[in-house]
Amino acid sequence: MINPIYSPASDRYESGMSYRRCGRSGILLPAISLGLWHNFGDVDTFANSLRKAHFAFDQGITHFDLANNYGPSFGSAEETFGQIMKKSFAPYRDELFISTKAGHDMWPGPYGNWGSRKYLMASLDQSLRRMNLDYVDIFYSHRYDPETPVEETMQALVDIVRQGKALYVGISKYPADKAAIAYDYLADHDVPCLLYQGRYNIFNREPQTEGILDQAAANGAGFIAFSPLSQGLLTDRYLGGIPADSRVARGGFLKKESLTPETLASIKALNEIAARRGQTLAEMALAWLLKDNSVTSVIIGASSVEQMADNLKALRNTSFTSEELAEIDRAAGL
Numbered sequence: 662m663i664n665p666i667y668s669p670a671s672d673r674y675e676s677g678m679s680y681r682r683c684g685r686s687g688i689l690l691p692a693i694s695l696g697l698w699h700n701f702g703d704v705d706t707f708a709n710s711l712r713k714a715h716f717a718f719d720q721g722i723t724h725f726d727l728a729n730n731y732g733p734s735f736g737s738a739e740e741t742f743g744q745i746m747k748k749s750f751a752p753y754r755d756e757l758f759i760s761t762k763a764g765h766d767m768w769p770g771p772y773g774n775w776g777s778r779k780y781l782m783a784s785l786d787q788s789l790r791r792m793n794l795d796y797v798d799i800f801y802s803h804r805y806d807p808e809t810p811v812e813e814t815m816q817a818l819v820d821i822v823r824q825g826k827a828l829y830v831g832i833s834k835y836p837a838d839k840a841a842i843a844y845d846y847l848a849d850h851d852v853p854c855l856l857y858q859g860r861y862n863i864f865n866r867e868p869q870t871e872g873i874l875d876q877a878a879a880n881g882a883g884f885i886a887f888s889p890l891s892q893g894l895l896t897d898r899y900l901g902g903i904p905a906d907s908r909v910a911r912g913g914f915l916k917k918e919s920l921t922p923e924t925l926a927s928i929k930a931l932n933e934i935a936a937r938r939g940q941t942l943a944e945m946a947l948a949w950l951l952k953d954n955s956v957t958s959v960i961i962g963a964s965s966v967e968q969m970a971d972n973l974k975a976l977r978n979t980s981f982t983s984e985e986l987a988e989i990d991r992a993a994g995l
């Protein structure tokens with residue numbers, strides 16, 4: 662069957678999405694963004710990927726988060742997104758904020774990993790080809806490289822912007838002391854860091870405890886949270902066992918061993934708090950992050966449109982009483 666031509670929902674900016682200013686910048690990001698780390702690779706069904714991308718944009722999700730190695734296989738999420746660009750999104754390019762990154766293992770040999778100028782420059786060229794794009798909106802250094810001077814990595818980011826291949830740049834998972842060097846270098850070269858991307862959720866409070874949130878704000882950068890649902894743990898997904906189509910069952914980054922009796926007890930307790938608030942656990946976990954303006958956006962992963970629809974409902978109630986917050990901390994074992 663020939664695919665019908667995609668026409669986005671005409672009410673996509675009135676469907677309940679809110680947009681938050683990204684640090685001291687001109688950019689507004691949707692409170693909920695869509696990540697393509699999992700569920701968009703060549704092991705997944707293209708029709709489902711296309712459906713999710715359409716649904717996201719129809720609901721006002723303008724930000725799509727990618728990286729060179731997302732898949733599996735490496736590069737295939739960008740290829741999937743490139744097909745979606747070609748098929749559906751090309752006329753709407755200026756309504757989209759698209760990211761990619763380099764920093765993790767991508768190709769063999771000494772130039773396909775970490776933080777060298779050689780790797781970042783070559784990787785972005787490959788990403789642009791895979792995604793059918795002339796430029797990305799933001800390009801990230803995906804992780805701090807202890808062997809490469811931060812200045813080399815940052816100068817590559819600066820030059821990428823000067824070349825017009827990215828409009829903005831960001832850093833991901835940098836420890837605070839190295840992030841400080843990165844913020845200063847980028848600001849000194851008139852390419853201020855737009856975003857810090859870090860793992861943040863009810864179970865993982867590092868951005869708070871390590872001062873990453875405050876540091877981003879002080880440097881005029883936004884903060885965008887990845888794995889806001891702790892890869893699916895902060896949902897009802899595993900309350901009745903391990904579903905065959907789940908991330909744990911598929912193997913990979915979320916291990917069966919993470920489902921310890923303590924974690925399951927936490928999830929259960931959190932699920933009860935969420936139910937009292939009239940939310941699913943996924944909704945409450947996202948709302949918990951969005952309660953603070955220090956979080957510009959949360960990047961969700963989703964294996965179905967139904968999960969995305971559930972997650973979007975988080976925006977209906979993002980305020981918490983101090984009793985609820987204390988209860989959540991206790992349930993999370995903090």
Ligand SMILES: NC(=O)c1ccc[n+]([C@@H]2O[C@H](COP(=O)([O-])OP(=O)(O)OC[C@H]3O[C@@H](n4cnc5c(N)ncnc54)[C@H](OP(=O)(O)O)[C@@H]3O)[C@@H](O)[C@H]2O)c1
Pocket residue numbers: 695696697698699700726727803833834858859886887888889890891892893894896897898906907908909943944960961962963964965967968969971972
């Ligand atoms: N910078 C970095 O180093 C880095 C690292 C990791 C991720 N990221 C970014 O962050 C994005 C999100 O990460 P993530 O996929 O770990 O996010 P997540 O939102 O914490 O987890 C997504 C998974 O949770 C489950 N899920 C989602 N909504 C649900 C719902 N309403 N009910 C039940 N289960 C639900 C699904 O699992 P099932 O698949 O089992 O259905 C889904 O695949 C990535 O795509 C990527 O863009 C960046």
